Each structure stands twice: as C-alpha cells, then as structure tokens.
Amino acid sequence: MSDFRKFTLSLMAAFGVPWLLLIIIPVMKYQRIQPIPYNKEVDGVEGYYPPTGIHRQGQLVYAREGCVQCHSQMIRPAQLALDGWRKGWGQDQESRPAAPVRSNTMRDYLQEPYAFLGAQRIGPDLANAGWRFTDRLDVHTQLYAPRSKDEWSVMPSFKHLYIVRKQQGPVASNALKLTGKYAPKKGYEVIPTPEAEALVDYVLSLKKDYPVPGVTAALAAAGEAAKK
Numbered sequence: 001m002s003d004f005r006k007f008t009l010s011l012m013a014a015f016g017v018p019w020l021l022l023i024i025i026p027v028m029k030y031q032r033i034q035p036i037p038y039n040k041e042v043d044g045v046e047g048y049y050p051p052t053g054i055h056r057q058g059q060l061v062y063a064r065e066g067c068v069q070c071h072s073q074m075i076r077p078a079q080l081a082l083d084g085w086r087k088g089w090g091q092d093q094e095s096r097p098a099a100p101v102r103s104n105t106m107r108d109y110l111q112e113p114y115a116f117l118g119a120q121r122i123g124p125d126l127a128n129a130g131w132r133f134t135d136r137l138d139v140h141t142q143l144y145a146p147r148s149k150d151e152w153s154v155m156p157s158f159k160h161l162y163i164v165r166k167q168q169g170p171v172a173s174n175a176l177k178l179t180g181k182y183a184p185k186k187g188y189e190v191i192p193t194p195e196a197e198a199l200v201d202y203v204l205s206l207k208k209d210y211p212v213p214g215v216t217a218a219l220a221a222a223g224e225a226a227k228k
C-alpha cells in the first residue's frame with residue numbers, strides 16, 4: 001500500500017470513527033426514543049413522560065431573537081454525585097418544594113424541533129424558568145425593561161416586541177406594569193405584540209423537571225430522607 005493511500009485511509013478513520021460514534025449513532029438512538037408511560041405506584045403520577053411539549057411558536061421567536069447566546073436550557077449531570085450545589089436550583093418559588101433539581105435527560109427535549117441547550121450562561125439557565133414566574137406580566141417586564149428588576153442586568157431590552165400606544169379608555173389588562181424611568185409617558189401604555197405573547201408562553205412552558213419514570217421518585221425520597 002502506498003504511503004498516500006495509507007495516509008488517506010488513516011485520515012478517513014481518524015475523522016470517520018468519531019463522527020460515527022459521536023454524531024450518527026446518538027442521532028439514530030435519539031430518533032428511536034418514544035415517550036414512556038409513568039407507573040402510578042412508583043412515580044406517583046399518571047400519563048406519559050415527557051408530559052407536555054413546549055410552546056413552539058414562541059420557540060421560533062426565542063431562536064430569532066438570539067436568547068440562546070446568553071441562556072442555556074440544560075442542567076448538566078452531576079459528576080461524582082457532587083450535586084449538593086444544585087439543590088433547589090430553579091425552584092426559588094413558594095409553590096415548588098425545595099427538592100433537589102434533577103439533571104436533564106435526552107427525553108426532556110423530545111417534542112422540540114430544536115433543543116436550545118445553549119453554550120454559555122451569561123443569564124440564568126432557563127430549563128425550569130416556567131416555575132419561577134407566577135405572573136406573565138413579570139416575564140414581559142423582564143423582556144421589555146430588564147434593568148427595572150436588576151439595575152446591573154446585562155440583558156438587552158426587547159422593546160421591539162412591544163408597542164407603546166395611547167391609552168384607550170381604562171388601562172388594558174395586558175399593559176405592562178412599569179414604574180419610574182421605565183414607565184411610558186402619561187396617558188400611554190406598553191402592550192405586548194402577539195410575538196411577545198408567544199415568547200412568554202414559551203418561557204412559561206419551560207419546565208424540564210418532570211419526574212423521570214422510576215428515577216426521580218427515588219431521588220425525591222432521598223431528598224426527603226436528607227431533610228429529616
């Protein structure tokens with residue numbers, strides 16, 4: 001065999017084998033997975049996992065606006081079980097028990113045409129953002145005037161998804177509640193466009209901590225035991 005042939009073949013193997021192992025086989029595996037049913041006795045819930053999908057229309061706005069540049073949507077698996085630091089992550093809301101947050105699994109992204117895992121966390125991880133807001137107007141305020149909540153925020157304002165219009169009779173129910181320098185001129189109000197509404201629906205649909213059949217029940221039990 002000539003050196004050139006040897007060289008080309010080794011080059012093909014050097015790129016081909018990792019490509020097969022890291023891309024082709026995982027993609028084939030992913031395409032074959034299906035939602036799995038819960039076992040009420042073990043998991044404490046009924047139906048299928050993952051239970052509901054994300055808000056797709058809003059995901060398109062999320063993609064277009066480049067939110068993924070700053071936000072991830074993936075809680076990494078714990079290494080060496082050192083996951084104490086993740087306790088309660090994404091659950092700083094009264095309606096949620098402060099149980100350990102689980103890392104994400106492949107199935108969490110099953111109904112998403114694109115999974116926006118993200119590459120860096122300039123802003124907080126949004127995998128469970130849906131739990132952190134009880135009022136959708138709060139999410140709108142975050143998008144319209146991020147610095148009205150945190151003066152130091154580096155999140156840009158997405159003002160172009162809102163319209164400022166003259167008040168028409170009583171204040172509209174979907175008008176943003178803004179104060180101080182972020183409030184519109186007197187007699188005006190800030191109203192979300194349908195795109196902003198879809199984006200907020202999407203953020204509110206991000207709840208990737210459903211119990212994993214057969215797994216999270218045990219994790220939750222361990223959390224309970226640790227508290228006692």
Ligand code: HEC
Pocket residue numbers: 062065066067068069070071122123124129132139142143146147149150153154155156158199203
């Ligand atoms: C330049 C980086 C950047 C971009 C782009 C960005 N964000 Fe943020 N985001 C941040 C930072 C930093 C914070 C934390 C500070 C704050 O609350 O404003 C944040 C906070 C948030 C929060 C509140 C999270 C929480 O748990 O309280 C939400 C929701 C959010 N961003 C959604 C979005 C959406 C949706 C987009 C796209 C339309 C977006 N962000 C684009 C940086 C960014």
